[in-house]
Amino acid sequence: MSDHAEAVEHVGGTTVTFLYVWVALLVMTGVEVLLAYEQVPTLIMLTSLLGLSIVKAALIIAYFMHLKFEKLSLFLTLFPMLVLCIILMLIFMPDSMRALSMRVVQ
Amino acid sequence: MSEVNAAVMDSVWQGGKSPYAIGSKKLGMWLFIISDALTFSVMLMAYTYLRLSTPDWPKPFIFSPSIIFSSVMTFCLLSSSLTMVMAVHSMHHGNRKATVRWILATMAGGLAFVILHASEWRHLIVDEHVTPFHNEWNVPLFGGTFFALTGLHMTHVIIGVIYLGIIAFAVGRGKFKYEDVEVSGLYWHFVDLVWMFIFPLVYLMSAKV
Numbered sequence: 001m002s003d004h005a006e007a008v009e010h011v012g013g014t015t016v017t018f019l020y021v022w023v024a025l026l027v028m029t030g031v032e033v034l035l036a037y038e039q040v041p042t043l044i045m046l047t048s049l050l051g052l053s054i055v056k057a058a059l060i061i062a063y064f065m066h067l068k069f070e071k072l073s074l075f076l077t078l079f080p081m082l083v084l085c086i087i088l089m090l091i092f093m094p095d096s097m098r099a100l101s102m103r104v105v106q
Numbered sequence: 107m108s109e110v111n112a113a114v115m116d117s118v119w120q121g122g123k124s125p126y127a128i129g130s131k132k133l134g135m136w137l138f139i140i141s142d143a144l145t146f147s148v149m150l151m152a153y154t155y156l157r158l159s160t161p162d163w164p165k166p167f168i169f170s171p172s173i174i175f176s177s178v179m180t181f182c183l184l185s186s187s188l189t190m191v192m193a194v195h196s197m198h199h200g201n202r203k204a205t206v207r208w209i210l211a212t213m214a215g216g217l218a219f220v221i222l223h224a225s226e227w228r229h230l231i232v233d234e235h236v237t238p239f240h241n242e243w244n245v246p247l248f249g250g251t252f253f254a255l256t257g258l259h260m261t262h263v264i265i266g267v268i269y270l271g272i273i274a275f276a277v278g279r280g281k282f283k284y285e286d287v288e289v290s291g292l293y294w295h296f297v298d299l300v301w302m303f304i305f306p307l308v309y310l311m312s313a314k315v
Contacts, residue, residue: 013195015192019188022185026184029180029184032310033310036310042311053307056299056302060295060298060299060302063191064291064298066288070126071127071128074126074128082143086144086147090151092155093151
């Protein structure tokens, strides 16, 4: 019974898959470093870096942390609220710009 | 009547089965990871806020050697994640010797990361005179946020190496089960995942060619 449960838990996770994910993560890191080397404009740089980081995080969570092969209920319990909390933190960001524009110029 | 009771107990939300079909250790680690993710998110948000509201934020990371150095650190951490996956994989197949070897390889990757990181801190502190409260660019918040963020992450890596050491030792002696190795793997991948955000936001955004 428990053997069966463990076999079900491991569907999809082969060594080759993990190698592909590792290579994909390295390639994306390489692209990030290249962007830094080329000194792309700040906004494009920040957007691309964050985009790549989110894809990398998703790959790590899905394959290395095995969440892709768990029950959907686990994902739905853990992640929507995490993403919501992080988005809520962004509410402070406009204030950081305001602080800069209100600075007394000497 | 007993058939009805059995059906109720089998229902997912009646305690007959685990609702998430995972053990309590694994669920506990996932909950810890989510709360730790919020801690790191807050710190990264604070860093971003302070950086946006500070004119002339310094860019002390010269591409060669600083960025190349931190890229090697990233490589160490990413590769140690792969070896950790292999450790969990081996444990699943009941191969304890291979599990111990893969965990030791993971610890080596983690240690390499810590040593490289420490030498980079030494360079910043000794050569660039950056401390948490003072630096030569008159932006003390740079040191405060940099050391807080990377310091908290490095603490996680060091704790992870110790944690994996305990797991490897016990697995080698025939103790602990598959789930214990898998849960330690979850923690290690999370440490890797956090670095995937610190590396671009703190290092690459402050790179100077």
